Amino acid sequence: MSADWKGAIDCDAHPHVPNIDALKRHMNDYWSETVDVRGITAFDSVAYPPNAPITMRPDWRADKSRGRARADSDAGRAAAALMDRHGFAHSILNCLYAVQLIRDEHMAAAFCRAVNDWVSAEWLDRDPRYRASIVLPLQNPELAVEEIERCASDKRFVQVLALAMGEHPLGKSHFWPVWKAAEKHGLAIGIHAGSSYHHATTGSGWPSYYLEDYAAQSLAFHTQLGSFIAEGVFVKFPKLKLVLIESGVTWIGPYLWRLSKFWRGVRLEVPWIDRSPIEFVRDHVRLTIQPFDAPASGETVGRLMDQLQSDQMLLFASDFPHWQFDNDDMLPVGIDATLRKKILIDNPLATYPRLGGSHAA
């Protein structure tokens, strides 16, 4: 079975920051002391409550009775569960330590620096197959650009990372200096499910249940995609690739039909959009395939795949250690061998220019 995954590029895996001390080691004296003086214990997000089923697959959880540590606790254990077991060529690490919750932009920048340096030292340096995203303090675009410039010389960083729910939709010109820096360095923009919780998670305020919170993530992806297109980000930065990570995927076709129809009706408002939104998406937007919101029916999956009208848009991802699948069922059913190879290898390589040359299939 593992041969089926050989050479695959896993575009979404999550390393776990074990505790605040792990980050303090990567802070200067001022911030390290601040953590102590102010009693900061962690920035963990309710987007993934630690014990919620979806947060970690049962067999990847710690099990004291068996003396088993959680599978995402260090680079070696995660490599054993992913790259060793399946023969992946790379796993791209998206650290979800919740720097986005922080209101203080200086503190956010300090934590981003610490997270990125921790990923580099504790994961990238431990296994040459890992790649990672640069976590950004988007609370202030200038500080985000500084962080890109600080990290970009390390080619193991292949992407910059934002969350689906932040302060403002990410296509707004407010953020363009950040995307300009990303384009300059050949870094893709990754938007991952999650929230800064600076706004309610739905357009009608705060829902009662966690289940609704997670469901609402896909709605924020609608907004982000509309924003990147309507604001003209892809016109301004024609080399950019936008990767929607853990979005659920199957919402995108219907949303684009609607957006494209509106564009035909109201395009006088956004005259810089010289093509249908669908065309921008085919050229610039990619989606990771876990989770893929569909029933386990090959026929239905096939019809949904056909809605994408492209075999280049999907990127393989394990979403490790989130519980999106059981056993080794890492792709939806009903995908043929040609498309499978594209999703596993060709599409990630085309999306992340920084993987080029380093890929050993």
Next chain:
Amino acid sequence: MPLDDPMGPAITTDNGKGSAAPNRLAVIDGDIHPAVRSMADFKPYLSKRWWDHYETYGMRRKHGSANGEPYPKSAPLACRRDAWPEEGGRPGSSLRLMQEQHLDAYGIEAGILGPLGNTGQGEMNLELSAAMCSATNDWQRDTFTRPEKRLKAGLVVPYEDGVASAKEIERCGGDTDFGQVFLLTRSAEPLGNRRYWPIYEAAERYNLPIGFHVFGTSGHPVSGAGWPSYYIEEGAGHSTSCQTVVTSLVIEGVFEHFPKLKVVMIEGGFAWAPALAFRLDKIFERMRNEVPHLKRRPSEYIRDHVYFTTQPMEEPDDRRHVLDIMSWIGWDKLLFASDYPHWDFDDPFRAFPAGVTTEQHRRICAENGKSVFRLN
């Protein structure tokens, strides 16, 4: 999938001069927007206290704009240019023009009204909200549904006050001129929240469906991602606000608690629904212990309780994609709506893609509405 020949338009109109052709479809239109000529039309229906209040302070909704919209529309009042009455007033304010241009011309047998604008919905002063909603209901009845039996009113309620809303349903719900209870999707809290349950309890009791029409002023951006810049984003985003409504109604247990309740999602399109149902089922499977009040999968509640109006019709490059979606939703759950007199109006005989069979078209345009709207 084999495709039928394109459906020839069954319409043989003489451009609104009357005389429907004998074998035409008796269309049920799920979304027609009546309008006041000016706010003075409401004056006879408001007490002096509330009229004076309105004149002094105006309406205050959670978007900060005293007049107009933070996202200006692409046409004045988002209306068709040919829908402005010769005698003055706003599109939708002339029953005569609505009859000629729409009801007669398309053979509309039943039209469900959905009043928008200063109806009191989303107004921050809850007492003003209630007074305006009552005025809107009385005005609809006198101006539209009494003189024109093909029209059914939308019972507007001051939905941020569940108890006052139930009272308004009590006041009007026995009158068969009302075909649905009318709410907007952008509410202050997700619409499955218990504060709204008195609305559902009263609606169920009167056998009235709830129509959730897009728009509203929740004070929140359309999703947790923040406020977009452009009307195109706001417009396309209405489908996300519909998903918020459906998710909340299902997950918070509204359909478990009100098993006879039917809801209609209006003007948000429908193509988003299968992906949402797939998503909710998947998450539910993982975390059903968080919501033990749900006895069935989310998709089952959606299948049994939620109807979708078709306008604005989604138009993928490959029409088979939208046919897939329609068959997944169920041909019995789709309802034609025109959105008259707005710019993105759908024509009942031209909006649907080739491949929709004559029988399916008949169900969407003339049959399904009978099982959801209160038409008799």
